Amino acid sequence: MKETFGEYIKMLRTTHGYTLTQLAGLLDIDFANLSRIENGIRDFDKKKLSKLAEVFSLNIEALQDEYASDQLAKHMYEIGCSKELLKVAEEKAEYRRTLKK
Amino acid sequence: MKETFGEYIKMLRTTHGYTLTQLAGLLDIDFANLSRIENGIRDFDKKKLSKLAEVFSLNIEALQDEYASDQLAKHMYEIGCSKELLKVAEEKAEYRRTLKK
DNA sequence: GTAAATTTGTCAAAGATTGACAAAATGAAT
DNA sequence: ATTCATTTTGTCAATCTTTGACAAATTTAC
Numbered sequence: 001m002k003e004t005f006g007e008y009i010k011m012l013r014t015t016h017g018y019t020l021t022q023l024a025g026l027l028d029i030d031f032a033n034l035s036r037i038e039n040g041i042r043d044f045d046k047k048k049l050s051k052l053a054e055v056f057s058l059n060i061e062a063l064q065d066e067y068a069s070d071q072l073a074k075h076m077y078e079i080g081c082s083k084e085l086l087k088v089a090e091e092k093a094e095y096r097r098t099l100k101k
Numbered sequence: 102m103k104e105t106f107g108e109y110i111k112m113l114r115t116t117h118g119y120t121l122t123q124l125a126g127l128l129d130i131d132f133a134n135l136s137r138i139e140n141g142i143r144d145f146d147k148k149k150l151s152k153l154a155e156v157f158s159l160n161i162e163a164l165q166d167e168y169a170s171d172q173l174a175k176h177m178y179e180i181g182c183s184k185e186l187l188k189v190a191e192e193k194a195e196y197r198r199t200l201k202k
Numbered sequence: 203g204t205a206a207a208t209t210t211g212t213c214a215a216a217g218a219t220t221g222a223c224a225a226a227a228t229g230a231a232t
Numbered sequence: 233a234t235t236c237a238t239t240t241t242g243t244c245a246a247t248c249t250t251t252g253a254c255a256a257a258t259t260t261a262c
Contacts, residue, residue, distance in 0.1 A: 073193030
């Protein structure tokens, strides 16, 4: 899925014909902040993922992966992550895995 | 470099024969917290990277990359990042790059 | 044993994120 | 062009997280 998590939510919302107010109500969040989430200004609250999955009948594990990959992509984007830096990070992540065993 | 940033600092400190108190003094941080940083309990403060580079005569850009890759590795480790998830994240990071132009 | 060094405990201060509501802007319909 | 619904932006207090600071406990080296 090549879109931000916010764009994904907006797609879900519009294809289901919901307004911000309606979806925000179902998710129990402020509609103005949902707007910010869709536009990438704020993050979607991780704790609300299960509710989001419920509302749109999505697989929760898949949704969590969408979320996690989006957060990681954001991190990578923010640090201006080159291929080389990513490679180093992968090795270091692997190293951390070896540590905790 | 296959170690955490904290381990890297500890290596630098010990090879230079500094105690926690001494290095903490040079970096202007609390020695107890430096201990936590070395042991991965707390993060090194990004804003102190230039001071760290100064103290050990390190290339600042290389040090910043060490730091960034460590932070990314930590993030990857924390979410239990699989190869597949990382691949998706890379694509999403690329997508974000295309957006901001 | 003890002195130095390191680690752990704790908590207040600083910083970042989120919730909430108001107000402004956009857009669609007529 | 006016109105009404919707979306976006502004603001700020509340909440959550991180950091700084110092005390106390533990470990290490002699």
